[in-house]
Amino acid sequence: MGERIWANGNQAVGWGAVSAGCLHFFGYPITPQNEVTEWFASELPKRGGSFCQGESEWSVAAMLFGCSGAGVRAITSTSGPGWGLMQEVLSGFAAAEVPGVIVNIQRGGPGQGTTLHAQTDYLSATRGGHGGYKSIVLAPNSVQEICDFVQLAFYLSEKYRVLGIVLADAIIGQMAEPLEIKTRDFGPLPEKTWATTTMQGKRPLRQIMPGWVIKPYVTGMAEFQKKYEKMQSEVKYEAIQVDDAELVLVAFGYPSRVCMDVVEMAREEGLKVGLLRPLTLWPFPAEVLHKKASQKGVKFLVVEDNLGQMIDDVNLAVLGKAPVHHLGVTARHLPTGSGMILPARVLEEVKKLI
Amino acid sequence: MNKEKVYSLPKYRIAYPGLLCPGCGHGIMANLMAIVLEEMDLGEKTVHVGGMGCTGYVTFTLKVDSTSVTHGTGPAIATGIKRGLNGKPFVFTYQGDGDAIAIGAGALVNAAARGEKITVIMANNANYGTTGGQMAPTTLIGQKTTTTPLGRDPELHGYPQRAAELIAQIEGTCYSARGSTHNPANVTKTKKMLKAAFQKQLDGEGFSFLEVLTACPTDWKKTPAESQKWIEEVMMPVYPLGEFKNISRKK
Numbered sequence: 001m002g003e004r005i006w007a008n009g010n011q012a013v014g015w016g017a018v019s020a021g022c023l024h025f026f027g028y029p030i031t032p033q034n035e036v037t038e039w040f041a042s043e044l045p046k047r048g049g050s051f052c053q054g055e056s057e058w059s060v061a062a063m064l065f066g067c068s069g070a071g072v073r074a075i076t077s078t079s080g081p082g083w084g085l086m087q088e089v090l091s092g093f094a095a096a097e098v099p100g101v102i103v104n105i106q107r108g109g110p111g112q113g114t115t116l117h118a119q120t121d122y123l124s125a126t127r128g129g130h131g132g133y134k135s136i137v138l139a140p141n142s143v144q145e146i147c148d149f150v151q152l153a154f155y156l157s158e159k160y161r162v163l164g165i166v167l168a169d170a171i172i173g174q175m176a177e178p179l180e181i182k183t184r185d186f187g188p189l190p191e192k193t194w195a196t197t198t199m200q201g202k203r204p205l206r207q208i209m210p211g212w213v214i215k216p217y218v219t220g221m222a223e224f225q226k227k228y229e230k231m232q233s234e235v236k237y238e239a240i241q242v243d244d245a246e247l248v249l250v251a252f253g254y255p256s257r258v259c260m261d262v263v264e265m266a267r268e269e270g271l272k273v274g275l276l277r278p279l280t281l282w283p284f285p286a287e288v289l290h291k292k293a294s295q296k297g298v299k300f301l302v303v304e305d306n307l308g309q310m311i312d313d314v315n316l317a318v319l320g321k322a323p324v325h326h327l328g329v330t331a332r333h334l335p336t337g338s339g340m341i342l343p344a345r346v347l348e349e350v351k352k353l354i
Numbered sequence: 355m356n357k358e359k360v361y362s363l364p365k366y367r368i369a370y371p372g373l374l375c376p377g378c379g380h381g382i383m384a385n386l387m388a389i390v391l392e393e394m395d396l397g398e399k400t401v402h403v404g405g406m407g408c409t410g411y412v413t414f415t416l417k418v419d420s421t422s423v424t425h426g427t428g429p430a431i432a433t434g435i436k437r438g439l440n441g442k443p444f445v446f447t448y449q450g451d452g453d454a455i456a457i458g459a460g461a462l463v464n465a466a467a468r469g470e471k472i473t474v475i476m477a478n479n480a481n482y483g484t485t486g487g488q489m490a491p492t493t494l495i496g497q498k499t500t501t502t503p504l505g506r507d508p509e510l511h512g513y514p515q516r517a518a519e520l521i522a523q524i525e526g527t528c529y530s531a532r533g534s535t536h537n538p539a540n541v542t543k544t545k546k547m548l549k550a551a552f553q554k555q556l557d558g559e560g561f562s563f564l565e566v567l568t569a570c571p572t573d574w575k576k577t578p579a580e581s582q583k584w585i586e587e588v589m590m591p592v593y594p595l596g597e598f599k600n601i602s603r604k605k
Binding site: 024055058092196197207210 | 400421431432443464
């Protein structure tokens with residue numbers, strides 16, 4: 001049992017990182033993730049690590065590339081516009097097969113959008129930037145999960161030499177809950193035989209290149225294809241009362257917390273409602289959804305705080321075998337940026353559909 | 355018969371198939387950097403950050419650990435390496451003018467402002483060489499490039515950037531100089547500047563910067579000999595050689 005403290009999700013990013021042995025943070029302030037940056041600024045120097053505030057998220061991503069490329073665990077966090085600025089370098093990570101962990105505490109987009117919660121970067125995170133590549137994308141829905149998923153992101157990122165993205169939102173980032181600080185052990189990792197640590201007279205030189213100059217383009221692409229297929233085995237999801245459900249809610253992040261309440265409320269009224277919550281947004285739990293869709297009379301309701309992003313993946317999984325409905329940002333209880341999709345509204349929709 | 359060895363590849367240079375054009379200044383710089391790494395016993399302690407375009411070809415010819423990611427981010431990558439490895443490695447970038455002072459101006463200026471203990475070497479050839487000779491931030495007034503077909507007009511295209519002078523006035527910078535590669539005398543002077551810039555990093559003084567004038571005969575549409583002359587007669591009046599900053603904070 002680790003130490004138990006009271007922390008918010010943004011601070012949990014820090015606890016997760018140091019629990020994973022990460023002592024380097026590169027960042028740029030942006031709401032709603034400022035506590036992340038501030039936590040590292042005060043905590044890392046105490047632990048012999050380094051904190052660097054860069055001049056833009058673009059540079060910050062490049063600093064992360066340098067540090068991770070040298071075989072040293074490092075992390076950054078950002079939100080909407082900063083996430084956008086990072087994309088060019090993130091594509092470079094993918095090409096050069098350098099691991100890296102990035103936390104995106106989502107805010108309302110597009111553009112500068114709001115500084116409040118939303119889930120508008122789902123497609124961007126799961127599809128990636130220019131060039132076409134895949135990253136591990138984890139979706140926590142609690143303070144504890146942020147801490148644990150940051151550690152898992154380091155592990156999977158290094159296991160496959162891909163980016164590990166933790167996609168949370170302002171509500172999960174800014175709400176406080178009990179947190180158990182504990183180092184998670186996911187097993188051994190391969191030695192970093194590619195890291196640019198300086199030769200020191202011991203080994204041949206190493207080059208980390210983000211382009212197709214060392215091996216032929218198609219050879220590299222074929223290797224990526226193989227790797228991305230292998231990564232499918234990392235699918236993780238939580239199924240709550242899905243087996244006998246006639247209506248399956250599909251949600252991640254804060255709406256999945258809302259949907260947990262909805263399942264209880266619906267069951268009390270005798271409605272067979274379940275929740276399928278992807279913990280990995282990429283790889284996406286398509287198989288379990290497809291299997292459920294094959295049951296007679298099943299319907300799906302995707303609840304996400306945007307105009308419809310994850311619903312694309314649900315539709316691809318279900319392949320027309322069952323109706324897929326959507327409840328999104330327009331179902332918030334207030335028209336302002338602080339509005340939320342609340343349980344009563346979801347239940348109302350459930351009753352319309354069931 | 356006794357044979358005396360009069361020339362060989364420097365220890366930290368790789369005999370990589372030539373990707374550079376005849377008369378190109380990058381080859382001279384690649385050799386110079388390899389020689390200085392050897393003379394200062396730095397090769398085994400180095401992580402080199404390569405630039406994009408032709409400067410990237412130089413990266414393949416240096417026998418040291420190296421990395422690169424995107425156009426312009428060199429000083430930021432170098433920051434990550436230096437800090438991640440707790441200040442231990444020797445880290446330097448070799449970038450073109452577009453890389454360093456156009457797309458990467460923010461990364462360069464801010465790495466200097468933070469006083470990062472890294473060295474940035476910028477090759478100034480007054481155009482974008484790899485992409486076919488477009489205007490660079492260093493393109494001279496009146497100079498014809500493929501994107502200034504009638505010559506660079508300050509009204510339309512603005513003025514040439516003097517990077518060494520700009521970086522010199524940043525407080526975090528401890529060394530900033532401009533050298534040239536157009537003749538042996540200047541290559542020797544540039545070598546001294548390179549050593550001075552590297553030494554500043556080793557002494558933990560702060561950010562060090564070296565700009566080097568390099569020929570681009572292919573895109574200048576000149577012979578190698580004409581190109582070296584053009585550096586002396588046309589570039590140097592706009593880009594004077596010498597040290598613009600050389601300070602020591604430590605006593």
